Amino acid sequence: MINYMQTNLLDMLEYIGEDNCQNILSSFICPMNHDVEDFLRTKAISFARQHIAVSYLVFADYNHANILVGYYTLANKFVCVNRQSLSKTMQKKISKFSQYDSHLERFMISMPLIAQLGKNFNPQLPDIMAGADLLEMALERVLEVEHLIGGKTVYIECSNQPKLFDFYSAAGFFPFAERFRQSEETDSSVLTQMLKYFNHESKN
Numbered sequence: 001m002i003n004y005m006q007t008n009l010l011d012m013l014e015y016i017g018e019d020n021c022q023n024i025l026s027s028f029i030c031p032m033n034h035d036v037e038d039f040l041r042t043k044a045i046s047f048a049r050q051h052i053a054v055s056y057l058v059f060a061d062y063n064h065a066n067i068l069v070g071y072y073t074l075a076n077k078f079v080c081v082n083r084q085s086l087s088k089t090m091q092k093k094i095s096k097f098s099q100y101d102s103h104l105e106r107f108m109i110s111m112p113l114i115a116q117l118g119k120n121f122n123p124q125l126p127d128i129m130a131g132a133d134l135l136e137m138a139l140e141r142v143l144e145v146e147h148l149i150g151g152k153t154v155y156i157e158c159s160n161q162p163k164l165f166d167f168y169s170a171a172g173f174f175p176f177a178e179r180f181r182q183s184e185e186t187d188s189s190v191l192t193q194m195l196k197y198f199n200h201e202s203k204n
Contacts (some may be wrong), residue, residue, distance in 0.1 A: 002060050002128055004069070006137060007047045009055045018045060024057070027068055029122045033159070036118035040071055047073075047127035053115050058137060060128055069129035072138040074145075079155060081195065082109045085176040093197060097151055111153045112142045135171055143198065152198045159192040165192065172196045 010049060013021050025044060030037040034075075039047075044055045053075035059066040083091060083105045098107040117138060119129050142154045158164040165175075166196075173194035181189050 002062075004133075004137070005059045005061070005066065005131075006141075007057045007059065009057060012044065012049070012057065021045065022066060024068055025124075026119050027122055028071070028118075030118045031121060033118060036073045038118055039073070040118070041115050044071075044073065055116065056141060058129065058134060062126060062128065062176045066071060067125050068120050069125070070116060070119045070134045072117070072118075072137070072141075074141060075113045075115045076110060077113040077155075078108065078110050079113075079193070080104075081109060081176050083107065090197065094153070095135060097105075097153060109153060111151055111155060114138050114142070114154060117156070131167065132171070135167075139171070139196075146198070153195060154198075155193060155195045157193050160192050165194075168194050 009021070012024075022045065025040050028037060028040045040055065048055060048159050053073050055073040057068060058070045058072075060069045069120060080101075081094065083100075086094060086107075094107050094109065097111070098109040100107055114135075117131075117134060119127075119131060119134060121127070124190045139154065146152065155176075157179070158168060160178070173196045175192050175194050177193045179193060181191060181193050
């Protein structure tokens with residue numbers, strides 16, 4: 001069984017310094033998604049220091065060494081969800097955690113965004129990280145946050161590709177909108193926005 005360790009990038013910066021952190025981040029390769037690769041290599045440290053978005057690095061103990069196998073990035077965002085994109089049941093649930101604009105017929109929600117999610121495909125390292133496990137780690141982290149501050153929703157934005165759609169759908173996400181990428185984003189111009197509602201109840 002592989003032991004995975006998660007590290008907040010801000011903590012790692014404090015412990016080993018920026019130069020050593022950058023060396024580790026530079027080992028990350030994700031040829032299928034250049035935005036995911038470029039973010040970790042060139043933006044993650046700056047975004048974390050500014051508290052815009054914080055990345056969590058996932059390491060695996062392999063041959064008595066800790067290797068970077070993946071990462072995810074969380075941010076808190078304000079997003080609008082059109083009423084028509086939700087079932088009546090989901091509208092009722094979402095209304096408890098949002099403000100409704102009756103004129104525009106949309107819910108306005110502040111909720112966590114899984115801004116980045118990626119495996120390390122560096123050919124010099126073994127492929128021992130499953131994408132589903134990485135997503136589960138990110139969702140567990142979101143649940144920890146929402147245990148402290150409240151909330152039952154999370155969303156992602158992914159390229160409009162069937163494999164990605166199926167991957168997130170299998171984890172309980174459903175689409176609610178699309179948006180065009182900003183100019184600095186390099187991959188597919190359209191992003192599908194997908195939302196997940198946690199159906200957990202308090203044990204108290």
